[in-house]
Amino acid sequence: MSEESILKKLADSILSFDEEVAKAAAQEALEAGVDPLKALEKGLKVGIDIVGDKFSRDELFLPHLLLAADALNAAVGVLEESIPREAAEKMRVGTIVIATVKDDIHDVGKNIVSALLSASGFEVHDLGKDVDVAMIVDKAVAVDADIIMASALMTTTMRRQRGIIEELEFKGIRGQFLVMVGGGPTTQEWSVEIGADGYGKNAADAVAVAKKLLEKK
Ligand code: B12
Known part of the structure; x- marks a missing residue:
């Protein structure tokens, strides 16, 4: 699957309002070698922004927002684990x-x-x-x-x-x-x-x- 379709799948996974679907999409993105931050900004965030826009137009309601947020959080959890930690972690930057x-x-x-x-x-x-x-x-x-x-x-x-x-x-x-x-x-x-x-x-x-x-x- 191309990176573009993986990112689209991530966005769509938020619109599924289903944590498991979102986690699976995040896992798939990682396995395909997509950068976790890119998966977040160009995938998941696109999905949650669509939810936010629909909410502001009264096309979706608070329960949808809550479910979408849960899906987002679950997928972010999967991606976060693979953010590379900087080697010099003991040397505090600030x-x-x-x-x-x-x-x-x-x-x-x-x-x-x-x-x-x-x-x-x-x-x-x-x-x-x-x-x-x-x-x-x-x-x-x-x-x-x-x-x-x-x-x-x-x-x-x-x-x-x-x-x-x-x-x-x-x-x-x-x-x-x-x-x-x-x-x-x-x-x-x-x-x-x-x-x-x-x-x-x-x-x-x-x-x-x-x-x-x-x-x-
Ligand atoms: C998910 C969500 C919720 C969830 C939040 C769950 C949670 N644990 O966070 C729930 C369902 C609880 C919720 C509740 C409400 N929400 Co809400 N919500 C959203 C939604 C759809 C997405 C927010 C999000 O998580 N984005 C994804 C993250 C990754 O992006 P981000 O937060 O922008 O963060 C990135 C950058 O901004 C930046 N960043 C963030 N913080 C910081 C800090 C620093 C220092 C720096 C440098 C960078 C930085 O880095 C992040 C990563 O890239 C937005 C719409 C939207 N598109 O933003 C509405 C939105 C923010 N909500 C809105 C509203 C109205 C509400 C409610 C009042 C609804 C209600 N009637 O009850 C309540 C508010 C309750 C309250 N007192 O806070 C409105 C706000 C309108 C306004 N006045 O400005 C929005 C804009 C929706 C809309 N279009 O109408 N919401």
């Missing part, structure tokens, strides 16, 4: 605190970013989803993080990324941390607007930008 912001329970993308950062040698403290600004900042101080990363998937929650920067400024510690943002509605322009240090459009980009920021630091 310390990261990452979370999905308060009132936002979308965490599939954040989990992928977390996993890829760990695989790339970062020490990652993942606080989960629906996390309060104060908790994120306190953790960053406690572990002496280099970078705070915040994920937001909704237009209604992305302002909380700005909240992190405001909290750091309020405490007089903005200069101690780099701040990166990402997630569905966020953009490079948004990151500049709120005074963040970086933006990542996907997991590979998140790792690349984080490394670049640390080199400059």
